[in-house]
Amino acid sequence: MTMITSNPARQLFRFNAGYWRATPGPFKVGAIILAAHALFAVIGTFWTPYGFAEMGAGLPLSGASWQHPMGLDQIGRDVFSRFMHGAHIVLLLAFAGTMLGMVAGTTLGLISGYVGGWFDEITQRIVEAMISIPFLALALVMIIAAGPTLAGEPVLIVFVVGLVYAPRITRIARAAAMEIATREYVAVAELRGEGTWSIVFREILPNAANVLLVEFSLRLSYAPILIGALGFLGFGIRPPTPEWGLMISENRNLLIASPVTVFGPGLGLASLVIGFNLFTDGLSRMLGQRPVMGA
Amino acid sequence: MSVFRLLASRILFSALTLLLVSILIFLILEALPGDVATRILGRDATAKALEVLRSQLHLDQPALVRYFQWLGDFVRGDLGVSIATGRPIGDVLGPRIVNTLLLSLFAFAIYLVLALVPAIIQATNRGKAVDNILSVITLVLLSLPDFLLATMLLFLFAVAVPILPALATISEASTWLETLRAMVLPAVTLAIMMAVYAIRVLRDSLIEVLRSDYVRLAELKGLRPRAVLFRHALPNAIVPALNVTALNLGFLIGGVVIVERVFSYPGFGTLLIDALQLRDIPLIKATVMISAAVYVAANLVADVLAVLLQPRLRTSR
Amino acid sequence: MKKLIDVRNLNIAYGAKSSWTNVVQDVSFEIAGGEAFGLVGESGCGKSTVAYRLLGYGTINSLVQTGEVLFDGTDLLKLDTNSLTKLRGNRIALVPQNPTTSLSPGMRVGSQIREMIAAHRALPDGMSMQSRIVELFALVGLPDVGHRYPHELSGGQQQRVAIAMAVACNPDLLVLDEPTTGLDVTTQRQIIQLLGDLRSRIGMAMLYVTHDLALLAQIADRVGVMYAGQLVEVAPCDQLLAAPAHPYSRGLITSIPTVDGTDRRAQGLRGVLRRDQMSTGCKFEPRCDFATAACRTTPQVLEPFGEMRSVACMKWREATVPQTPAVKPRPGARTAAKPGRLLSIADLNLSYGKPSIFDRFLGKTSPSIVRDIDLELRAGEVVALVGESGSGKSTIARAISGRLPPRAGLISLDGDLLASTLKSRSVEQLRQIQYIFQNPDASLNPRRRIRAILERPLAHFGIEMDEMALEGVLENVGLHAGYLDRFPEQLSGGERQRIAIARALLVNPKLLICDEILSALDVSVQARIVELLRSLKEKHAVAMLFISHDLAVVQQLADRVAVLYKGALMQLADTDTLLDAPLHPYTEMLLEAAPGLSKDHYVSRPPAMPASKAVHGIGCPLAGRCPRQVGTICAETRPPVQETGSGFVRCHVPLDRLLFRQVPIATNTGDSIHRAGTAPAFSGR
């Protein structure tokens, strides 16, 4: 017993080092990519070579150079600076939106799956209806419905991502809860007379954690694409804020003249998503779960 | 439970879902607190313009009445009139839907090949180099945002090596060959996007099925590997992939929106974007309803196929 | 006899490049043409791994290090896929463990057999495919079910289909991997009977892999006992059972419960097979009662002795303790005085869950699963509820515990009526009834330490308990304080079940419901849990409702037995009385089917009126299957309850006629043969 309770801090440290070596390859690569992105985003928040909205940083359309690794856009803004500044915006929006969807979806899903009955029936029908409206269409309609005052605000994007995700996460959480609810330790708790909340949070949630973690990671990997797509279609963050999807859309006119202004940010976005996806893959392999795609 | 009863209850549920979708869309677009007309036209709209819009949308009537009127019309096939163009929505939508349908069918054909072949290769060569390489490729393609993939393909095959048209603008005047050529890039983009999901699911489920007791027994019965794969493994492994295909269809309709936009293809997706940009509410409602209906129908088909492929489901649901 | 298959020095390891674990070591045996060879051992001993190699099959992560498997002179381990494909199914066929998962779910069973015959072009001359398939079905005692899908057949039928498929090409060798596990006792015996029958007809050899030595005794000529990847003893079946040489075989045999009325206390095996604590010498050393220091370092190999036997223990001669003729009187402690009644169930009727909305819409009600149950439990008494799967025994337990509100009927505890739902029962009532589940893997929350698992009920019921007392409870169930900080996955199945028992006892219940708590465990572990329950019963005077499908286990523990069939109580009696004079035709069937420890040449008795099936909810559920059915009256009217001294029998046949059996049930234990059919035990009362 002494062995087990000895020095938790040291244990944690050893735990980490040992675990890191034991993690699957994709997880390592993914984690490194994500760490690099995070670092890049932190730096970009405070410092960029040029101002992100600074026009005339150089000759427009002059292509890639050492001063301007991603070239310059139509009005002479340095694309790399914009890209750098945009990093934290993309990360924060993705994270906040996914988190919102996760909290709402998990709570609703677990309770609905465990309690069952009419509550579950109604929740499921609504969830089903929300999922039937295609992803992007639902997001766009919600943005339109929010009206011109809110359009382009980060809060709106976070809410839209959260609302689009919530029903999908609800479904996963519900399935997990229903499966776990058949386990006998839940029956044991019921036989003891434990209340619903106690069972959901003591018995079900800890055992659904793996499924939910993988789901979170999976949703997180898609969030930058969703946010980018909104920006690309002109319904995302309001310019001149350099959200990556928006930048790609703005610079698309330069595809022939200066392709790097499109593919620079594009590759940045892709590498972020690759990082997330590798991370998810590794995580699911480690936790013995299979990510449920799409839906 | 007989297949028919199953089918009946499925259809019933689908209809219910669509009804809820209509309520949802209506709630989001028209029943949110605040004045709809101002939200459409913005703060600085003139009082006159607002007035015209209000009467066009029958905003003077209570929401409930408007909803049932709309629903009634919709069910009867009257989709209303577009605010922006003043044309009946049915006329506007018709040709666009046909175009998108053509594109989707083309994409679907490519998709089938693109999904099945790599998944089978991967599952039967599990852990070997081919499997790993294909896994990496799928993962990278999976991570490419659809708008980026479309733009990249466009750059590669229309700008760098100009063998295909960059813009897929087709019209009645274009010949068959022109239309087909125009559709290659958008269709390939869509197919890749659908396939990457399906490959992963199909690979995993195929691997699982290949490990199952019945595949082992089939092997130990002395059947040839090909027979084991195609007769015993594949029919059972395909069901999860089928579900994913259907589930991802919602996601794909989003993809259509983006792909059509990148290639300026005159389909359903561009129409939706136009409608959104012009805040043409009747048109938005109609397009969203139709896309939800497509999604629901696809899932219905997938469910029925799953039941046909897995006789077990006929009794246990 | 000519050797058909010859396994030599087989060594198999599992794992990946970095770390290999030996799972099979130096296994050698041979099977002659037409011979039935059994391979027996606890789970994880490597028996299935060996068996599949006889089909030239191994999983990707297993590797044959040395050895050969000679079949008709060719080494199967060296054959290429193509030649293997020709051999498999055709000359060596498999009967899989679990037919439910082994038959292709999307294919009609007829096509699955057809495909087998077609692949090997094994259609006998002048016969059409269709008639051959029908013939095969007939061979295994099935009607033509070719157009059915696997899921439309019962477990027993599925296994028959799998057997029909296996023998479709008249193979020389049949490999059977636990072919009856998961089936009901009576079905098990019918399958064994069928296999013996087929063997004599087709003349094929068999390799029969199982954990169930008693079952093996019914079919095998010779048996190899495996432990931790090694063969520790090979002997003709009857000799092994009569005089096992290896200490492990001995422990295994004494662990097996039988219904022959004997009590074999405390001779079973201790500990469990742990691959991580293997000594370099004898693998069995950590668990062996005869081990010496030399055993730990000297590897043991099979040494021949006697005429056809060999054993891998250097001390087997010394280690032979004269086995006490295992017949000991049953514990006399069975409660003589009748204490007050604790639980009473009256007219209980149950049906499953709520009907779905769709069904309610159509005005359908779900049929009763359990009908008219009357049962009483006295304080401190163990009553067993016995029945085959689907008989409703667990459903009754669910209703008592409050998880399934009954459709009708009353349940009362200590004279107070119990509410039908959990929510409306008082905390005190919840505490008094504790439930232990079948599967210890699922009944402990994997995310909590044992300490938290044990402390939660204490906190919930407001019971104070200090660390010492907690440790005391653990010791009570044969564990120690070191377990408190472990997670369930660090425990073996038996240990987990002990924790579950400890958790239930911790809150001082009056009634313990044990729902098939042994069936997920290995035989040797089972024996020790029974031992534990027995001591707990004496110490705590807690009453138990012990639910089981296994009469043999029940007889070691229960004071009274209630026999359930398709949701109706068939008989209730004192355990001794029941075993001596089963009376009810169904009890009789169960007892006959339970295998003894030697060949008993069981032949299932045919139903008297197979066509006369019970009218649901009215007739005797056994009608149509009962060997003593007296007429359509059985199917059409409810059999009357006939009181006996210690309980009742529900049957249309009058008691005095039930007393006389058509066939004596067992021929092995001299003791029970005398008891059978003579003085009825209840007549004196």
Ligand code: SF4
């Ligand atoms: S060799 Fe020693 S330890 Fe092994 S079984 Fe024989 S007596 Fe026991």
Ligand code: SF4
């Ligand atoms: S009532 Fe008839 S069918 Fe039922 S057990 Fe008695 S004899 Fe058999």
